[in-house]
Amino acid sequence: MQSPLRSALLAAARSPRLEKAASGTRLTRGVVDRFVAGETEEQAVATARDILGSGRYVTIDHLGEDTTDAAQANATVSAYLSLLSALAPLAGESAAGGPRPVEVSLKLSALGQLLGPDGDRIALGNAHKICAAAEEAGVWVTVDAEDHTTTDSTLSIVRELRSDFPSLGTVLQAYLKRTEADCADLAGPSSRTRLCKGAYAEPATVAHQGKAVDDAYVRCLEVLMRGEGYPMVATHDPAMIEAALRLAGEAGRGQDEYELQMLYGVRDTEQLRLTGAGRHLRVYLPYGTQWYGYFMRRLAEKPANLALMLRALTSK
Ligand code: FAD
Numbered sequence: 001m002q003s004p005l006r007s008a009l010l011a012a013a014r015s016p017r018l019e020k021a022a023s024g025t026r027l028t029r030g031v032v033d034r035f036v037a038g039e040t041e042e043q044a045v046a047t048a049r050d051i052l053g054s055g056r057y058v059t060i061d062h063l064g065e066d067t068t069d070a071a072q073a074n075a076t077v078s079a080y081l082s083l084l085s086a087l088a089p090l091a092g093e094s095a096a097g098g099p100r101p102v103e104v105s106l107k108l109s110a111l112g113q114l115l116g117p118d119g120d121r122i123a124l125g126n127a128h129k130i131c132a133a134a135e136e137a138g139v140w141v142t143v144d145a146e147d148h149t150t151t152d153s154t155l156s157i158v159r160e161l162r163s164d165f166p167s168l169g170t171v172l173q174a175y176l177k178r179t180e181a182d183c184a185d186l187a188g189p190s191s192r193t194r195l196c197k198g199a200y201a202e203p204a205t206v207a208h209q210g211k212a213v214d215d216a217y218v219r220c221l222e223v224l225m226r227g228e229g230y231p232m233v234a235t236h237d238p239a240m241i242e243a244a245l246r247l248a249g250e251a252g253r254g255q256d257e258y259e260l261q262m263l264y265g266v267r268d269t270e271q272l273r274l275t276g277a278g279r280h281l282r283v284y285l286p287y288g289t290q291w292y293g294y295f296m297r298r299l300a301e302k303p304a305n306l307a308l309m310l311r312a313l314t315s316k
Helices: 004-012 016-023 028-035 041-053 070-091 116-137 148-164 179-185 212-226 238-250 268-276 292-301 303-314
Strands: 057-062 102-106 140-143 169-173 192-196 230-234 259-263 281-287
Touching: 004 292, 004 303, 016 292, 028 292, 041 057, 041 070, 041 281, 057 070, 070 102, 070 116, 102 116, 116 140, 116 148, 140 148, 140 192, 148 169, 169 179, 179 212, 192 212, 212 230, 212 238, 230 238, 259 268, 268 281, 292 303
Parallel strands: 057 102, 057 281, 102 140, 140 169, 169 192, 192 230, 230 259, 259 281
Antiparallel strands: none
16 A cells, blocks of 8 residues: 555645745755756766766666657757767776666657557667767666556667667566566567566556565566666665565676666765676766656655655755
8 A cells, every 4th residue: 555645745746836836945955855966967067076986887867757849859859969978988987798887768658659559660760879979888777667657668669778778778667567578578588677666656456555566576686686687776765675685696697797777866875885886877867957756655655754854854
């Protein structure tokens, strides 16, 4: 069962009216900045440089989702192409076949996936341009997972893109009942799969609820760690991280054969501790003006973040 507070926050995350209201508040500079690098590409690149300097890897997300017009999707492509030019000098040389320190994350709904019957074709074309530029820049790309109504479309677009860009990463959400089977499909050689618990409000018909999500997460990890791909373990949950390290050891994986991932602004001390212990840890770093949906999902994950927000709203 989802808590009523979590459900309410996730419903609010999709409300254009509340988004408009929130954008006009003082939230942006205060609490939002804990989770978002800033509104500009320059701020994102500067923060990425700091993260890389601390020994962590980075994946950068240009904020935006659920695009409803083609011009906006084109603007998102332009933003990524510009970002990739700026990131090329940071990407550096990575060992052949080894992890690339710099990655970008994409949401297909920001690239036109929801633009009617042609949506899939438009998103595929737009993502292809970004993947080609990323290849040139020495930067990895991973496609984020959105709500379950988009999963089939997203996985089929990723499958097509991977024929040209085999290193393209995919995100799977352990809360979806289909995901164990998707993990098995994506556990082959050269496949990169980010496993997260899942951040959207999903019905019990398609998604595990409560503690069952953690059990499913571990089962999915087992499939990915035993497979031949590159698992990307995206969680802040100490029990999931412990399971990942144990399963990687049992599968005989070296440090370069999987990575841990956390969100910017969450458990920073633990991120640095794991990096200091020799683990590869990648920070998911969002930037841009469309922070509302992303920020509301972070609030839904941890009620204490809501208290932080209320304090910021009521302080001078
Ligand atoms: P939880 O059980 O939610 O949290 C475990 C502990 O971590 C909490 O007790 C708390 O101490 C800490 N914590 C967790 N979240 C927060 C927070 N917001 N603020 C402060 N502390 C927190 N979801 C998708 O649906 N699609 C995606 O593409 C996607 N990409 C992701 C990429 C990365 C790198 C990460 C880390 C997460 C991603 N997520 C994505 C979000 C994910 O699905 C979860 O909603 C989120 O990570 C919280 O789950 P958890 O595994 O950390 O466990």
